[in-house]
Amino acid sequence: xxxxxxxxxxxxxxxxxxxxxxxxxxxxxxxxxxxxxxxxxxxxxxxxxxxxxxxxxxxxxxxxxxxxxxxxxxxxxxxxxxxxxxxxxxxxxxxxxxxxxxxxxxxxxxxxxxxxxxxxxxxxxxxxxxxxxxxxxxxxxxxxxxxxxxxxxxxxxxxxxxxx
Numbered sequence: 086x087x088x089x090x091x092x093x094x095x096x097x098x099x100x101x102x103x104x105x106x107x108x109x110x111x112x113x114x115x116x117x118x119x120x121x122x123x124x125x126x127x128x129x130x131x132x133x134x135x136x137x138x139x140x141x142x143x144x145x146x147x148x149x150x151x152x153x154x155x156x157x158x159x160x161x162x163x164x165x166x167x168x169x170x171x172x173x174x175x176x177x178x179x180x181x182x183x184x185x186x187x188x189x190x191x192x193x194x195x196x197x198x199x200x201x202x203x204x205x206x207x208x209x210x211x212x213x214x215x216x217x218x219x220x221x222x223x224x225x226x227x228x229x230x231x232x233x234x235x236x237x238x239x240x241x242x243x244x245x246x247x248x249x
Contacts, residue, residue: 124238143215144213144218147212
């Protein structure tokens with residue numbers, strides 16, 4: 086197994102874990118932010134879409150026209166970026182069903198981009214500036230590490246929502 090296959094394997098693994106939470110938390114509960122946590126499932130998935138676009142697509146091949154056609158990135162940064170708040174702009178954010186479609190769409194594109202990367206390109210600089218990664222290798226590994234961190238947050242959210 087080469088480095089790219091290992092990275093792809095890690096991304097698949099972390100996505101499968103997120104997918105298991107998606108199946109567990111009912112869509113009707115996606116906008117609930119328990120008092121003990123300042124997050125909700127809508128924000129978590131929107132944030133992952135935004136971050137994974139940066140790490141798995143834009144950093145690898147630059148801005149993507151297919152993404153621009155479906156996602157208003159300025160709004161996504163406002164709704165789901167690092168300085169966003171899960172309980173703001175609730176009526177403007179994508180509905181949960183649409184967010185799920187965008188989440189799957191982003192992963193389709195990530196796997197497409199990974200299939201185009203050659204091993205010797207992994208140490209190349211990212212195609213766009215990335216605050217978390219200087220190389221394509223760092224961007225791709227940041228993707229699964231970051232999503233894994235959010236899986237922990239989603240696990241806690243799931244537990245709190247299940248007990249409420």
